[in-house]
Amino acid sequence: MTTANESLVLDAAAQDLLFREARTANTFTDEPVTDEQLQAVYDLVKYAPTAFNQQALRIVLVRSTEARERLVAQMSDGNKAKTGSAPLVAILAADNEFHEELPSQFPAFPQAKDLFFSERPVRESSAGFNAALQVGYFIIGVRAAGLAAGPMTGFNAEGINKEFFADGDHSVLAVVNIGKPGADAWYPRSPRLAYDQVVTTV
Template sequence: MTDVLALDSAAQDLLFREARTANTFTDEPVTDEQVQAVYDLVKYAPTSMNMQPLRVVLVRSAEARERLVGLMADGNKEKTAKAPLVAILASDNEFHEELPTQFPHFPQAKDLFFGERPVREAAGSFNAALQIGYFIIGVRAAGLAAGPMTGFDGEAINKEFFGDGEHSVLAVVNIGKPGEDAWYPRSPRLAYDEVVTTV
């Protein structure tokens, strides 16, 4: 079925079939230029009403890395300590302040998001999660491996790295070139017929 897709087979492999969650990395650094190239690619991916709630904190200093590692689950501490780059991915709960007023759906968005905070937070969290998926694919497109994790003390990370009460961490992602024994065995995936129905 690969020939019915617009991407060639090599790109399909790079982004999906051969892409794995990395658990070890080489010492090769990840540059700011690489991260910017990833962001500048994936920022165009679609979200609801073009909202862009994702915020990214690149953890580069030894002091910040130590603070973060202490807030990760035990199984994630060592790989977070050793990855060339770690990114904290969060939803900005005040994302609506960045919506362009000339956006066609701005009046509708204003009614939805400038009022009740729970509605805004739910929309922000969902769309930031979409953006995280795009970000991981962008990392793969850059020839790097990603190790996304959700095992951490989210409340403590919010306080330690944001502190304003307006951000909610959703994932922490280790980024770099895969190292020795980087992959766990491939887990099974549900087949098409187990997922897709037609009505």
């Protein structure tokens, strides 16, 4: 009889790397995270599925001391030290004007144009949902690079938008600390719901 794990195409090592042994890191080593690593992550995760193939996610890599200080000032108290010491921090935001990048040769372009080109509230709702899907893929991509991700939503969103997205067209979704996990990086793993607690068949 085939077990659930044996039904997966990914081998056990890849399953562990991306899911079972992957954790949200709270401390990091001093090992730097390179632009080449982030380029490889993005080139993998850009294929995340989204409605109308919209690509609303925007990523700001915070590398300068000045930018890091501006970001840390907007983080919740419990996240300031983590964000201040991580080798790299990424601000993930939704571009509410994503429609400007939709390819006109896309088969559903006329329908997408009717939906998105004239109604800002519709774009904001769609950008937030679809960019959030991309955020999940981004975290998996960081793990695929052999790095740990520390995604956080404990921050002053209005302050981050003002500091980093002054055009008013972007909405921060998450701040992600990235690097190799350091000492005592993990909190105890919280329990997960079982299959039969989540899945129903109709």
